[in-house]
Amino acid sequence: MTVGQQHTVKAFDQDIGQLRGLISQMGGLAESAIAQSMIALQRGDVDLADRIRQDDRRIDAIEAEVERTAVRIIALRAPMANDLREVVAALKIAGVVERIADYAKNIAKRVPQLESDHRIEPVSMLPAMARMAADMVTDVLNAFAARDPEAALAVCERDHALDDFYDSIFRTLVTYMVENPKTISQCAHLLFIAKNLERIGDHATNVAEMVYFAATGTRMVEREKGSE
């Protein structure tokens, strides 16, 4: 390796390190938004819900920075094969994390609509589901940071449990609506919130596939994607 090549490699490593840092930051903010959205939901805290919506702009801004950085790396360093695969993965993962954060924001947006004197009982099922979804996000971004395809696979395997949780909440809410017709509108909002959490798990799974591909160059076996 010539001195010139060494220099290029180092600059590329710095660039990709910067991308990874930005994505970890986005991931932290998204996890926090999911957790906060559950607190806002349980407390009926409209101010907190509003803050989550405001904070989402920060995540959008970091995504835009990832995009600028990735395009600059591709244009300036013209990375080949493995390196290019990693830059493209970073670009796409940032897009997915932004979507994950959007789901948390959308949960927050429902808090004012749910305002009522007392929280209906099925609300209490959601935080456990949210924790499961947020853990998948944390773990898949750790897998990305560690370039660990096995850890990424493990995240995918947990998506079934989250889907089962969603199905169970769906059935519970429908039953609750039948028995308490006055709560139908509120329960409909809770259905959408559960669906948002289920979608967060799907997106964590998508990220896991990207991490796996970036790390190994081969795709995970084609799996049936979750519903929207």
Added chain:
Amino acid sequence: MTVGQQHTVKAFDQDIGQLRGLISQMGGLAESAIAQSMIALQRGDVDLADRIRQDDRRIDAIEAEVERTAVRIIALRAPMANDLREVVAALKIAGVVERIADYAKNIAKRVPQLESDHRIEPVSMLPAMARMAADMVTDVLNAFAARDPEAALAVCERDHALDDFYDSIFRTLVTYMVENPKTISQCAHLLFIAKNLERIGDHATNVAEMVYFAATGTRMVEREKGSE
């Protein structure tokens, strides 16, 4: 302009033309998927619903081709300013069109779950909403093809009408559930379908913003994004 530069410009125009062609093709398939999903829904046609799900793979494959082409253009041609903005816009628009098609697929996935002896009446509200959403997709992709920022703006303005349509369907469905508790589970699926159509409009709006930015270099004024 030297002969060498002329050669480069022409090659870039061919490349970007290829990207535009791929995106138009994706758009056509997505519009068709939305329309077909409504036919499957109204007829309770499970086979058609299954075909929509299968066809979605074709859209995913074209998106992957857009991604490969865009990365190749950036790496090989190192486009500057306006040209780079256009390639990045194409890359992002392809991602959004893929998501739009996913919503149609997700509507199709609900058709077997809705199977029942007779279609409940609120189903009849959805095709008109779907047409509105699909028209926004058609028109925004035409705006992209024509690099027409004014046409893109006009698409954004129509999103409010779609949101109002959604709100009206939401209220109708909740009322229907209260009056017909046996249909609650079916109506919950219809709520999700209406929400998917509303999201298609949000995504058409996102594409409109990208078209506007690619064509003008300035961003549309910050607007409140739709909920998920």
